[in-house]
Amino acid sequence: MSNNSNAQVIYNNELINTQTVVNYQQTKNNNANDANLYLAVDNTQVVSNEEIDEVKLKKAQEIILQLQAEMGDYIAKGSGPFLAAVIDENGNIMSKTANSVVSEECSNNHAEMNAIKAAQKNLGTYDLSKHNLSLYVTSEPCMMCIGGIMWSGIKAVYYGVPSKRVEEITGFDEGFKPNWFKEFKNRGITVYGNIEVEAGEKVLYDYVNTGKTVYQPQR
Numbered sequence: 001m002s003n004n005s006n007a008q009v010i011y012n013n014e015l016i017n018t019q020t021v022v023n024y025q026q027t028k029n030n031n032a033n034d035a036n037l038y039l040a041v042d043n044t045q046v047v048s049n050e051e052i053d054e055v056k057l058k059k060a061q062e063i064i065l066q067l068q069a070e071m072g073d074y075i076a077k078g079s080g081p082f083l084a085a086v087i088d089e090n091g092n093i094m095s096k097t098a099n100s101v102v103s104e105e106c107s108n109n110h111a112e113m114n115a116i117k118a119a120q121k122n123l124g125t126y127d128l129s130k131h132n133l134s135l136y137v138t139s140e141p142c143m144m145c146i147g148g149i150m151w152s153g154i155k156a157v158y159y160g161v162p163s164k165r166v167e168e169i170t171g172f173d174e175g176f177k178p179n180w181f182k183e184f185k186n187r188g189i190t191v192y193g194n195i196e197v198e199a200g201e202k203v204l205y206d207y208v209n210t211g212k213t214v215y216q217p218q219r
């Protein structure tokens, strides 16, 4: 732990300089399946690729709890157990969509991909960057969705349950995502993860325990 203004942290075996971290530990632990720059010290295990901003985090906690609370209704209608929303800086919802892989027979239809596609359709542009939009999602984006987010112009990602826990609870394969916190930081995309994990895990357990589909291509 260090609050040194010129502190260095090990980040995927690279030494990089970081700015001052007040009230948050710098960490080299792998708490979100990647090395992370910042970890909340209050044991909420929130991780970010920027100095944690309490205002952004509080807003994200409220939104993700709300998405988790709504997920049961989507699941009851045949959706997969993931819900995403694209929201602007004033709180306007550009899109809100669940995973529809099974119901629409399309392996691309993860919640995040659906949300990006709907936001782009609503705004009439393939480039969301000028709209300063954030993506909120109940679980960590998978390998495909990280690519989709990167090319969409989304400026920030806030997610709930980390992929490692999604895989442990459900058996879904989240893919491989080397250095994605750092790669997103390099591209100007903020990431906050492990937000309201307990509530998110409960929804995933319910999904599995009620015998819902955990789909995988046969390999």
Ligand SMILES: [Zn+2]
Binding pocket: 110, 111, 112, 141, 142, 143, 144, 145, 146
């Ligand atoms: Zn995905």
